[in-house]
Amino acid sequence: MKKKSSIWAVIAILVVIGVAVGARLMVWSGDGQATVGGPFAMADHNGRAVTEKTFAGRWMLIYFGYTYCPDVCPTALGVMSVALDGLSPAERAKLAPLFITVDPDRDRPEVLKDYVTAFAPDMLGLVGNAEQTDAAKKAFKVYAEKAKGGDQENYTVDHSSILYLMGPDGKFVQHFPHGTSAPDLLAGLKKHLN
Numbered sequence: 001m002k003k004k005s006s007i008w009a010v011i012a013i014l015v016v017i018g019v020a021v022g023a024r025l026m027v028w029s030g031d032g033q034a035t036v037g038g039p040f041a042m043a044d045h046n047g048r049a050v051t052e053k054t055f056a057g058r059w060m061l062i063y064f065g066y067t068y069c070p071d072v073c074p075t076a077l078g079v080m081s082v083a084l085d086g087l088s089p090a091e092r093a094k095l096a097p098l099f100i101t102v103d104p105d106r107d108r109p110e111v112l113k114d115y116v117t118a119f120a121p122d123m124l125g126l127v128g129n130a131e132q133t134d135a136a137k138k139a140f141k142v143y144a145e146k147a148k149g150g151d152q153e154n155y156t157v158d159h160s161s162i163l164y165l166m167g168p169d170g171k172f173v174q175h176f177p178h179g180t181s182a183p184d185l186l187a188g189l190k191k192h193l194n
């Protein structure tokens, strides 16, 4: 009897995992185009107000992270930097590389500017207040939470690491997961920009 109930417990767990994976995949299939992305309102690292409309007519390559990130963000932005350097000037002019901070308390505009332009001179850092940041995270299905164990000034932020390519109409086109190589990212970008 006991054995039987443990088998059912295992089946129940597998069903839950299956549903969770299925829901996650749905985000990226067909319908995903409607469910990832959307309006956002923030300031860029020069203090100008920006929304998704600011970039209308250009492609957007969007990454969410924070400048104090010890390794994940530098790795992803390093890949992005190399891929962007592989684009022709004409291709690059069609693309807006954006870094949206998930740590608006510490990533003030001047901090962001120094950070992102070190990876790419045309990259723009975007920062919102807590509400605007949460709205952008929600729209892009980004996970980002302060890790436990830090204090007010010294903390890390656990966050998802995904590059989103949005079309000139602002709609989701493709994502590039963490670990995508620079050549693969470059090939993916070229495919769409031409």
Ligand code: NI
Pocket: 065, 066, 069, 070, 071, 072, 073, 074, 159
């Ligand atoms: Ni990071």
